[in-house]
Amino acid sequence: MSASEAVQTEAEPGGSWEDVRELPPSAKLVAKVLEYNDTMSQQQLAEETLLPARTVRYAISRLEEEDVIDSRFSFSDARKRLYTLAIDS
Numbered sequence: 001m002s003a004s005e006a007v008q009t010e011a012e013p014g015g016s017w018e019d020v021r022e023l024p025p026s027a028k029l030v031a032k033v034l035e036y037n038d039t040m041s042q043q044q045l046a047e048e049t050l051l052p053a054r055t056v057r058y059a060i061s062r063l064e065e066e067d068v069i070d071s072r073f074s075f076s077d078a079r080k081r082l083y084t085l086a087i088d089s
Contacts, residue, residue, distance in 0.1 A: 015086050019066040026051055027059040031068060034085040041080050 020031050026049075033048050034040060040048065046056045060083060063069040068087050074080040 015067050015088070017087060019068050020063070020087075023062050023066065024059070026055050027062045030056060030059040031063060031085060031087075034069065034083060035087075039082050039084045041074065041082055043080075045083070 020028055023031075029049050029051070030045055033045060037044075037048065042053065042056055042060065045051075045060075046053045049056065051059070060069065060071075064071070068085065070084045070086045071081045072084075074082050
C-alpha cells in the first residue's frame with residue numbers, strides 16, 4: 001500500500017468489502033457484478049443480475065450509504081446514472 005492509499009483509507013471511513021458484508025444479498029450481488037463489469041447503469045445491472053429494477057435501486061441505495069460505489073451522470077443520456085465500485089481490491 002502506498003502512502004497516498006494509506007491517507008485515502010484513513011480519510012474515507014467506508015469503501016471496503018467489510019462494509020458490504022452485512023448488506024442484503026441483492027446489494028452483495030450488485031457489488032460483485034460491478035467488480036467484474038467496471039461501470040454499469042441501473043438497467044444494465046438489473047439485466048445482468050436478473051433482479052427487479054426496484055430491488056436494484058434498493059441495493060444501489062444501500063451501497064451508496066456504505067460509500068462502496070460511485071455514481072455519475074451518463075454523457076450519452078443525462079437521465080441515466082452510471083455506477084462504479086469504489087472498493088480497491
